[in-house]
Amino acid sequence: MSSRRTLGSTAGLMLAVLAALGAVLILAPSLTRAQWIARLIAREASLEIASLAALALALLRRGGGRMVLAARVGSLAALAVGLVAFASPLATAWSTGTPFSLLRYVTWGGPAPTVSVERDLVLDPARPSLAANLWRGAGAAPRPFLVVVHGGSWRGGDKGEGEFLFREFAAAGYSVLDVRYRLAPADGFPAGIADVKCLLGRFRESAARFGVDPDRAALFGRSAGAQVAIIAAYSAGDARLPPSCAVEDRPVRAAISLYGPNDLVWGFENPMVPDVVSGNQSLRVYLGGTPSDRAEAYRLGSALAWADRALPPTLLIHGLGDQIVRVDHSRHVAAGLRERGRSVELVEVPFGEHGFDVRPGGVGEQITRHVALRFLAKALGPGEALLGSPHP
Numbered sequence: 001m002s003s004r005r006t007l008g009s010t011a012g013l014m015l016a017v018l019a020a021l022g023a024v025l026i027l028a029p030s031l032t033r034a035q036w037i038a039r040l041i042a043r044e045a046s047l048e049i050a051s052l053a054a055l056a057l058a059l060l061r062r063g064g065g066r067m068v069l070a071a072r073v074g075s076l077a078a079l080a081v082g083l084v085a086f087a088s089p090l091a092t093a094w095s096t097g098t099p100f101s102l103l104r105y106v107t108w109g110g111p112a113p114t115v116s117v118e119r120d121l122v123l124d125p126a127r128p129s130l131a132a133n134l135w136r137g138a139g140a141a142p143r144p145f146l147v148v149v150h151g152g153s154w155r156g157g158d159k160g161e162g163e164f165l166f167r168e169f170a171a172a173g174y175s176v177l178d179v180r181y182r183l184a185p186a187d188g189f190p191a192g193i194a195d196v197k198c199l200l201g202r203f204r205e206s207a208a209r210f211g212v213d214p215d216r217a218a219l220f221g222r223s224a225g226a227q228v229a230i231i232a233a234y235s236a237g238d239a240r241l242p243p244s245c246a247v248e249d250r251p252v253r254a255a256i257s258l259y260g261p262n263d264l265v266w267g268f269e270n271p272m273v274p275d276v277v278s279g280n281q282s283l284r285v286y287l288g289g290t291p292s293d294r295a296e297a298y299r300l301g302s303a304l305a306w307a308d309r310a311l312p313p314t315l316l317i318h319g320l321g322d323q324i325v326r327v328d329h330s331r332h333v334a335a336g337l338r339e340r341g342r343s344v345e346l347v348e349v350p351f352g353e354h355g356f357d358v359r360p361g362g363v364g365e366q367i368t369r370h371v372a373l374r375f376l377a378k379a380l381g382p383g384e385a386l387l388g389s390p391h392p
Contacts, residue, residue, distance in 0.1 A: 173383015201247025319352020
C-alpha cells in the first residue's frame, strides 16, 4: 500500500508540474517565437491543462510535506487558469449562437467531412506558379465560393494551411479556392493583391467548368493574408491596384478577415514588444520602407483608406490575447466602417492567440466556423448543403 501511495504521489507531483507549466504559458507574455508557439498550444489545450491539474489534486489528496502542499497549491492555481482560459471563449460562443460541441473539442474536430478536392490547379497558363487548390462545395451547382488567402507575414506561407476549415465550408455547400500568390521580398506590395485579383477573375471566367456562381463570391484571409484579401475586396475596379493578368476586376459580395493587420501605420508605430516575429521588418520588406518613406503604399494597404467607397459586408474575427497582431487593428477598422455606415461585424475571442483557429474542434475554431458560415449565408445565400451539413 505504501509503495502505491508513493507511486501515486510521484505521479501527482509530475502532473502538478506539467499543469503549472501549462498555466504559466497561458498567462505569460511571449518573449520569444518559441514561447509564442508554446503559448498558442497551451491556450488551445486549456481544458487538458485543467484536467491534468484536477488529476494531480486527486493523486495528492493524501500525504503531507512542503513539496506536496506546494504541488496542491500549484495544481489549484493551474486548474483555475485552465478553466478560465477554456470558459472565457465559451462566453463568445454563446453570445454568437455557436453550438459548442465538447465531442468535437475532445476528438479534435471529429471525423472530417468527405468532400472533393483538386490540387495544384493552374488557372492562368501564363502564371503556372500561381497554383490553387479547389475544394468543391457539396450540393447542386452553381455554388457560392470563397477565395482563401494564406498568412505568413507577406514573406512566407503557402496554400494548404487550415484545410480542416475548408472541408467544413465545402461540406456546407461553399466551394473554396485556396490560392498561392507572390511574396516579398522578391515581390512586395501590391503584387499579392494583384495575384489574388487575377486568380479570382480567372476562376470566375471558368465558373461553368467548376460549378460556381461567379456573382456569389467572397474573399477570406488569415493574418497577413487577411490584409491581402481585404484590400483585394475593397479596391475592386480601382486602377491603382489592378489584377496581375487581364481579367475583369469585379467586386465580391463579402470579405472575412481572421486576425488581420489591417491598420498598417498603427501597426508599424505599435509593434509587438519584444517583436518576436520581426513584424516591423516584415512591413518594411512588404511595403518598401517605413510609413514616412512609403506613405501612399501604407495608406492604400490599410482598410480604412477605402472606407468611403461602396464596400462588401465585412466580418472581422480577432483574438483578445493576440500579441502579434493586436485586436486594435480590427477594432479600428470596425469603428471606421461603422462611422461611414458600412456593414461590418466584429467578433472578439477571449484568450484567443494569433492562430487561435489552428486546433480542429477548438473553441476558437468552432466559433470561426459557425460565425463565418452564418455570415456567408447572409452575404452569399446559403450553400445548397448547408442545412444538411454533418457538422452544424
